[in-house]
Amino acid sequence: MDYIIITKAVIFMLALGGFLAFAIVLANRKLAVEEDPRIDEIEGILPGTNCGACGQPGCRAFAETLVAGSTNPAQCTVSSDAIKNQVAQHLGVQLSQVEKRVARLACGGGSHVARQRTRYVGMESCRAASLVAGGGKGCAWGCLGLEDCGVACTFDAISFSPHGLPIVDIDKCTACGDCVIACPQQLFSLQPVSHQLWVNCKSLEVGDVAEAECEVACTACGRCVADAASGLVVMRDNLPVVNYSLNHFAQRPIIDRCPTGAITWIVDGDKFETGHEAKRVIRQSALPIG
Amino acid sequence: MHTFSHGIHPDQAKLTAASPIQRFPFTQNYVVHLAQNAGSPALAIVQAGQRVLRGQVIARPNGLVSVPVHAPVTGTVKQVGTSLDFNGKPTPSVLIAADPSSDQQIWQTHPQDFVQMSPEQIIEAVRDMGMVGLGGAAFPTHVKLKAPPGHSIKTLILNGAECEPFLTSDHRVMVEQSEDIHLGAQILLKATGAQECVIAIEDNKPDAITAMEEICARQGDKRIRVEVFVAKYPQGAEKMLIKALTGQEVPSGSIPASLGIVVSNIATAAEIGHLLPLGIGLTERVVTITGDGIRKPGNYLIPIGTPLNFILQEVGVVGDPYKIIFGGPMMGKSVAFHDSPITKGTSGIVIFAQPQVADEGQLYNCIRCGACIEACPMHLEPYRLGMLARHHSYETMVQDYHLFDCFECGSCSFVCPSNIPLVQQFRISKQFLRDKERHV
Numbered sequence: 001m002d003y004i005i006i007t008k009a010v011i012f013m014l015a016l017g018g019f020l021a022f023a024i025v026l027a028n029r030k031l032a033v034e035e036d037p038r039i040d041e042i043e044g045i046l047p048g049t050n051c052g053a054c055g056q057p058g059c060r061a062f063a064e065t066l067v068a069g070s071t072n073p074a075q076c077t078v079s080s081d082a083i084k085n086q087v088a089q090h091l092g093v094q095l096s097q098v099e100k101r102v103a104r105l106a107c108g109g110g111s112h113v114a115r116q117r118t119r120y121v122g123m124e125s126c127r128a129a130s131l132v133a134g135g136g137k138g139c140a141w142g143c144l145g146l147e148d149c150g151v152a153c154t155f156d157a158i159s160f161s162p163h164g165l166p167i168v169d170i171d172k173c174t175a176c177g178d179c180v181i182a183c184p185q186q187l188f189s190l191q192p193v194s195h196q197l198w199v200n201c202k203s204l205e206v207g208d209v210a211e212a213e214c215e216v217a218c219t220a221c222g223r224c225v226a227d228a229a230s231g232l233v234v235m236r237d238n239l240p241v242v243n244y245s246l247n248h249f250a251q252r253p254i255i256d257r258c259p260t261g262a263i264t265w266i267v268d269g270d271k272f273e274t275g276h277e278a279k280r281v282i283r284q285s286a287l288p289i290g
Numbered sequence: 291m292h293t294f295s296h297g298i299h300p301d302q303a304k305l306t307a308a309s310p311i312q313r314f315p316f317t318q319n320y321v322v323h324l325a326q327n328a329g330s331p332a333l334a335i336v337q338a339g340q341r342v343l344r345g346q347v348i349a350r351p352n353g354l355v356s357v358p359v360h361a362p363v364t365g366t367v368k369q370v371g372t373s374l375d376f377n378g379k380p381t382p383s384v385l386i387a388a389d390p391s392s393d394q395q396i397w398q399t400h401p402q403d404f405v406q407m408s409p410e411q412i413i414e415a416v417r418d419m420g421m422v423g424l425g426g427a428a429f430p431t432h433v434k435l436k437a438p439p440g441h442s443i444k445t446l447i448l449n450g451a452e453c454e455p456f457l458t459s460d461h462r463v464m465v466e467q468s469e470d471i472h473l474g475a476q477i478l479l480k481a482t483g484a485q486e487c488v489i490a491i492e493d494n495k496p497d498a499i500t501a502m503e504e505i506c507a508r509q510g511d512k513r514i515r516v517e518v519f520v521a522k523y524p525q526g527a528e529k530m531l532i533k534a535l536t537g538q539e540v541p542s543g544s545i546p547a548s549l550g551i552v553v554s555n556i557a558t559a560a561e562i563g564h565l566l567p568l569g570i571g572l573t574e575r576v577v578t579i580t581g582d583g584i585r586k587p588g589n590y591l592i593p594i595g596t597p598l599n600f601i602l603q604e605v606g607v608v609g610d611p612y613k614i615i616f617g618g619p620m621m622g623k624s625v626a627f628h629d630s631p632i633t634k635g636t637s638g639i640v641i642f643a644q645p646q647v648a649d650e651g652q653l654y655n656c657i658r659c660g661a662c663i664e665a666c667p668m669h670l671e672p673y674r675l676g677m678l679a680r681h682h683s684y685e686t687m688v689q690d691y692h693l694f695d696c697f698e699c700g701s702c703s704f705v706c707p708s709n710i711p712l713v714q715q716f717r718i719s720k721q722f723l724r725d726k727e728r729h730v
Contacts, residue, residue, distance in 0.1 A: 118626040121645075123711050127718045133626035134378025181726055204380065 039063050045087050051176035053077045074098040078174040101175040103168050104191045107143040108200040110163025111286035114214040119289050130184040138213035141202035152182035170269045193269050197242050197250040201262040204238050218262035228254045292534040293520035296667045298701045306458045306580050309588040320363050320595035321373050321631040324382040327422045328429045329355030340367045345397035345571050357420045357430045360571035362593035364392040376616050376630035399569040404477045412481040420572045425555035426617050428635030435481045441547045443482040450491045450556035451526035454618025457638040459576040460556050462589045464498035467560045468505040474563030475514050487514045494521035524699040528553035530667050542695050583611040583641035592632050599628040608643050615640040620700045651709035662702035668695050672702035672712045679715035684723050
């Protein structure tokens with residue numbers, strides 16, 4: 001008796017299994033999606049950081065657009081030249097030249113030159129501090145130095161000076177833009193590494209008022225505007241703005257008469273030099289609070 | 291007595307509940323912010339060097355959600371430019387130097403009789419007097435009074451709960467200006483077309499309840515009545531008031547008008563009742579100045595634009611204050627700049643000489659005790675939101691855990707035994723999402 005029931009059950013399960021296997025095979029044939037095998041291959045070569053710097057939501061999406069031919073391997077800012085070449089060869093396309101960009105901070109107000117009006121107590125985060133009385137820094141536009149950008153950087157490209165300012169390692173920076181979003185003061189922007197003229201301040205205050213809060217603040221004196229080729233540097237809301245479409249006119253003498261060193265000349269990609277007439281800051285300790 | 295579920299019972303510390311409202315002296319320099327209301331800032335219509343009279347319009351509204359600004363003092367405009375607000379951010383403002391020889395007579399347009407006016411005229415008059423919600427959010431009152439299309443207002447709630455610890459300005463206004471409040475309620479009833487007006491008061495203010503009940507009985511207006519609420523934080527939040535009074539919840543992402551209700555601060559009603567019939571603009575407000583860091587705590591009638599350092603000097607600050615908060619200790623904001631002025635939304639200034647409980651505790655990990663869930667008046671899951679915020683999963687916080695229903699009352703942070711700064715994390719998350727939207 002039991003023997004028959006077991007046999008029946010086994011036969012039923014085998015038949016059911018066979019039927020479902022058939023259904024799966026049918027579905028696999030009928031509903032198959034044709035996908036270019038190169039997408040998987042390219043994705044394997046790409047760094048897989050999913051940083052979004054190329055403008056696509058991730059490496060897979062970037063691989064898809066690469067295979068479709070709508071973008072160039074050079075758009076990936078994270079991978080090395082070797083990897084980009086490998087991708088280009090694999091796809092049989094010419095590697096275009098895209099200039100390397102890096103994140104640049106527009107603030108020189110470390111704790112040794114910028115005044116802190118109030119002691120901030122709370123979460124160790126720039127964004128948290130910016131929500132509580134602006135972090136208590138005298139300059140409303142300045143770097144708060146609580147390292148939100150360093151936390152956001154997945155490439156370990158941001159370290160901090162003894163005065164609390166972030167320093168971008170241009171070799172490690174991939175211009176992914178995470179720090180640009182992380183900074184509540186909006187001090188970071190992505191700039192081509194070849195641009196040497198750089199306004200290292202965001203303060204919209206003028207003259208003594210600006211300098212009282214930060215010794216290296218732009219005082220809107222306008223000397224850089226006067227010394228630059230016409231249209232290269234314009235004064236907007238008390239802050240010089242460089243028109244980088246005229247960057248070929250940029251020369252070092254533009255910064256020389258800046259009294260505070262707010263406008264800088266970048267040498268070798270990461271050395272910020274100030275003009276000859278800029279005041280020299282020799283203080284190393286932080287300014288007292290108040 | 292009405293109440294809502296969840297919430298907390300912080301130490302009330304209403305030190306100034308018995309001190310009558312005093313007029314604050316005039317100073318030399320006033321900083322009048324043009325962005326005193328929620329919405330778009332007003333546009334200055336005066337120039338530097340121009341003489342202005344107290345109560346004269348110095349800035350006109352810019353757009354629908356905007357109100358004019360009136361000169362708080364007779365004097366000369368020194369500068370039309372920017373100054374730093376208490377967040378340290380630059381904001382458009384008008385600097386006025388007071389005329390010391392002036393008697394500071396307030397400038398009136400013409401008396402207005404609201405009985406003769408149509409609801410539209412009343413709403414316009416409310417806007418012209420520069421009226422905003424005086425509870426703290428400073429939302430323009432005239433926008434609230436007009437029901438959105440498709441809705442009609444049935445109930446007007448005047449919010450005299452004042453659940454924030456330390457603050458007593460609304461309390462004193464109810465005790466001393468009950469007639470103004472009653473008249474203001476009648477004006478607002480006419481403007482909104484509501485059939486009933488509920489004056490909501492917490493049971494820890496018996497003298498205010500008596501004063502308001504007396505005036506209601508004396509005037510005999512059947513539409514206006516007093517309802518008593520259990521003293522619990524945050525009873526004064528408009529969603530909690532509606533929940534406690536009617537049992538209804540304001541739908542997520544919606545406004546009380548969708549339930550036919552308008553909630554207005556009691557001090558707003560008092561100012562409308564006092565100023566509108568006379569045709570005077572809003573130039574001063576009652577501010578509670580309290581805390582252990584000053585010698586003369588009290589409730590003061592202060593001209594808008596009075597800088598903080600003058601106030602500190604007048605009330606006798608003890609040494610170097612540890613912390614100064616605009617608003618109450620639960621939802622107020624710390625001030626970093628002693629030259630920031632009083633605005634229309636400043637209901638109190640709390641000055642602490644010593645670090646308070648919340649500033650000291652060491653941070654521990656979340657132990658999933660659920661105290662924050664018991665406390666959250668919006669029935670959210672703060673511990674979970676906090677964990678997501680720590681891992682920067684801001685989108686999940688919005689989609690699955692209703693981050694934007696949080697109105698930042700601070701109950702969760704208050705009860706957290708691990709001292710996790712939950713509200714701070716939520717505010718960061720909200721700001722990050724707003725910033726990100728701007729970047730995209």
